[in-house]
Amino acid sequence: MFLVGLTGGIASGKSSVIQVFQQLGCAVIDVDVIARHVVQPGYPAHRRIVEAFGTEVLLENGDIDRKVLGDLIFNQPDRRHLLNSITHPEICKEMMKETFKFFLRGYRYVILDIPLLFETKKLLKYMKHTVVVYCDRDTQLARLMQRNSLNRDDAEARIKAQLPLKDKARMARHVLDNSGEWSVTKRQVVLLHAELERSLEYLPLRLGVLTGLAGIASLLYLLTHYLLPSP
Numbered sequence: 018m019f020l021v022g023l024t025g026g027i028a029s030g031k032s033s034v035i036q037v038f039q040q041l042g043c044a045v046i047d048v049d050v051i052a053r054h055v056v057q058p059g060y061p062a063h064r065r066i067v068e069a070f071g072t073e074v075l076l077e078n079g080d081i082d083r084k085v086l087g088d089l090i091f092n093q094p095d096r097r098h099l100l101n102s103i104t105h106p107e108i109c110k111e112m113m114k115e116t117f118k119f120f121l122r123g124y125r126y127v128i129l130d131i132p133l134l135f136e137t138k139k140l141l142k143y144m145k146h147t148v149v150v151y152c153d154r155d156t157q158l159a160r161l162m163q164r165n166s167l168n169r170d171d172a173e174a175r176i177k178a179q180l181p182l183k184d185k186a187r188m189a190r191h192v193l194d195n196s197g198e199w200s201v202t203k204r205q206v207v208l209l210h211a212e213l214e215r216s217l218e219y220l221p222l223r224l225g226v227l228t229g230l231a232g233i234a235s236l237l238y239l240l241t242h243y244l245l246p247s248p
Contacts, residue, residue: 018116018124018126019145021129022140022147023128024133024185025151026150026157026180029157029195033202035128043128043210045130046115048112051115056104062104066086066103070086125214134147135147147189148189148191148192149182149193150193191209
């Protein structure tokens, strides 16, 4: 099995593309959901965040106040690095658990929905394929203004706060262009899914695991056959 990192930008249509992949039966892991999960009360990351940033980052119910925490690390690289050093290992562990579940179910590839895939680069080394849901700047601006009821200046400010989609597209192995009709985008998704399903890149890991399991089974057989007393 191999991993596919999928990203996009605000109002580029990434969520809609993810829905198509899911309708096609693909395994999808939302890294943002995992990031929120690992900082819940009772988890190691939650305890370490409180130790590092104080109880002021807690809501009344004990959850992390994401806005307060975000304000604390804003424009403070050292504090941001500290937070990342707490959360990223936990995110990776949870991500691997979810991936392994899909591996056991026989999926050939797993899509990881990672909003900041190219910005942080933390997970890039694990991705066999990278996909960007792209649309041109004018289309992105118009969609954002309509979707969020924003004026032009506010919409442009939100787009400028992110890495430009054209830069992400240059770094990605696959680009799904969502600038035009949705039917065209959907066809691109279907074709990419077919390409990934045909890929044999999942075989080395699966064969390696099966070989390992066969070796363990053989060892257990020898141990029980030769070391345990006969009835």
